[in-house]
Amino acid sequence: MASAHAGNHGEALGRILDQRRLRIIARLDMPPLGYRDDRAEPAGFDVAIGRMLAEGLGVEPVFVETLTADAFTRMSQGEGDIICHVPLGVRAARQALLTAPCGRVYLSLASPGWLPFRRPSTLDGHAVGLLAGGESEAMVSEALPSGSRLYGFATLSGLSAALLAGRIEAMVVPRPALAPLQRGIPQLDLTHRFDLAPRWISIGLPFGEHDLLRALNSLIFLARTQGRLAALSEALLGLPQPELPSF
Amino acid sequence: MTPAAPLGRRTLLALGTAPLALPALAHPPRGALGRILSQGVLRAGVWLDSPPFGYFGPDGQPAGMEVEAARDIARSLGVRLQLVPLGFGDRTAAVSLGHVHLACAAIIITPERLRRVAFAHPHGRLTTLLATTGSRPVSSLAELRGRRVLVRSSTIHEATRRLPAGTDIVVVDEYEQGLRAMQAGDAAAMALPEPAFRRLSLEHPNALLYPVAVLGDPPYGVALPLGEPDLLRFLNTWVFLREDDGSFAAWHERFTGAPRTPMSRL
Numbered sequence: 001m002a003s004a005h006a007g008n009h010g011e012a013l014g015r016i017l018d019q020r021r022l023r024i025i026a027r028l029d030m031p032p033l034g035y036r037d038d039r040a041e042p043a044g045f046d047v048a049i050g051r052m053l054a055e056g057l058g059v060e061p062v063f064v065e066t067l068t069a070d071a072f073t074r075m076s077q078g079e080g081d082i083i084c085h086v087p088l089g090v091r092a093a094r095q096a097l098l099t100a101p102c103g104r105v106y107l108s109l110a111s112p113g114w115l116p117f118r119r120p121s122t123l124d125g126h127a128v129g130l131l132a133g134g135e136s137e138a139m140v141s142e143a144l145p146s147g148s149r150l151y152g153f154a155t156l157s158g159l160s161a162a163l164l165a166g167r168i169e170a171m172v173v174p175r176p177a178l179a180p181l182q183r184g185i186p187q188l189d190l191t192h193r194f195d196l197a198p199r200w201i202s203i204g205l206p207f208g209e210h211d212l213l214r215a216l217n218s219l220i221f222l223a224r225t226q227g228r229l230a231a232l233s234e235a236l237l238g239l240p241q242p243e244l245p246s247f
Numbered sequence: 248m249t250p251a252a253p254l255g256r257r258t259l260l261a262l263g264t265a266p267l268a269l270p271a272l273a274h275p276p277r278g279a280l281g282r283i284l285s286q287g288v289l290r291a292g293v294w295l296d297s298p299p300f301g302y303f304g305p306d307g308q309p310a311g312m313e314v315e316a317a318r319d320i321a322r323s324l325g326v327r328l329q330l331v332p333l334g335f336g337d338r339t340a341a342v343s344l345g346h347v348h349l350a351c352a353a354i355i356i357t358p359e360r361l362r363r364v365a366f367a368h369p370h371g372r373l374t375t376l377l378a379t380t381g382s383r384p385v386s387s388l389a390e391l392r393g394r395r396v397l398v399r400s401s402t403i404h405e406a407t408r409r410l411p412a413g414t415d416i417v418v419v420d421e422y423e424q425g426l427r428a429m430q431a432g433d434a435a436a437m438a439l440p441e442p443a444f445r446r447l448s449l450e451h452p453n454a455l456l457y458p459v460a461v462l463g464d465p466p467y468g469v470a471l472p473l474g475e476p477d478l479l480r481f482l483n484t485w486v487f488l489r490e491d492d493g494s495f496a497a498w499h500e501r502f503t504g505a506p507r508t509p510m511s512r513l
Contacts, residue, residue, distance in 0.1 A: 076275075093484040207477045208477065
């Protein structure tokens, strides 16, 4: 039976089950969180979380590739049912419903080997690049001195290119994304300098979809207590998972 | 590739604090959360006769842990704050009748109140002590049978729950009034919140105020109208974040001078 139009509140879960698919908005340009593998298939930690939730709902995952800055807009326009990898924050919370955390990732500052910024205060007067959109901008702005110049980039490739060209002197990225970047631009001798702050990672979904929220929170709870989230974090991010809170 | 123009402090700050301009969304928040965001103002009820939760500071401005919470909720929503002072007995009615969007007024979560309003996850506990003065005519609750215990209307719920039958419970207007009565021998003990006990002890060291027992340690939370699931989820997210980043602990230390016991995160 076909579900009602996607624009009606409170019907997402029914529509997902009827259509037997979960449309997952995710970045696919940031290994190991989300990327395309050798067969151009979505892969990574965020993708694995999305697949796990779809499996729990008994439906097929369909990945909708996006950039961080576009994710909420695309979901609100009906292009996706959920967003993977939403850092928990008040700004995100006023754009979407957020699940309990399914992971934690640190934002880290890295710079070329010849620019050893050892503490946040040393960035005063220097140019720092980060991925635009989301909670990261506010978090980075609070963590770095007011004299640092912050530049936003839509893509990781744009951020890397700017660092290579010397237009920025440091970059802020999720810690797991650093190792692939280091391998991709070895001439920079990209070096981790310090961590800014940890971010709890959750799933975003549209306002009004409380049945779907309850279903996702239950699946996250089960995955957490069964050790699946910890196993994914260890296997795909190389990180031990801290005790995940719930709310 | 030319990088984007510098984000700059002003732009970044504006993203965090300016009123959120909602695009034409297929799923904007409905109900109270939608109205708060679209109107750009949060009407928050506060109780300003209850230091350290809410009171008027030396500058005549509202201050206190719950006032700070209301300010932070408004900041988090990116809207202006309109504080609405409420009397002790008006707090839940103001919420259920829609006079305020929510109340940050140290409202203890009780089954009776849950029938009239919803609560976000609790963000504090209101410890109520039974205290006596230096002469210590009372050393246990059982000794209160047939004796007089003073309460304010705000502590009467916890007091009547734990005190033995036969206790003469008398309501006073102010804790100082109760302290004088105890010193005069007109009452055996008084029930009062822990912050009030600490304040009285500091302000009246010669009274030798002494805690006899903990009458209750119930949780309190932000109250909101029933049937507002989007607002409730936002507030629960806010409670989680502020517990996690230590804001509640910082406000508690700032307004009480004492460390706060973290609330359980389930």
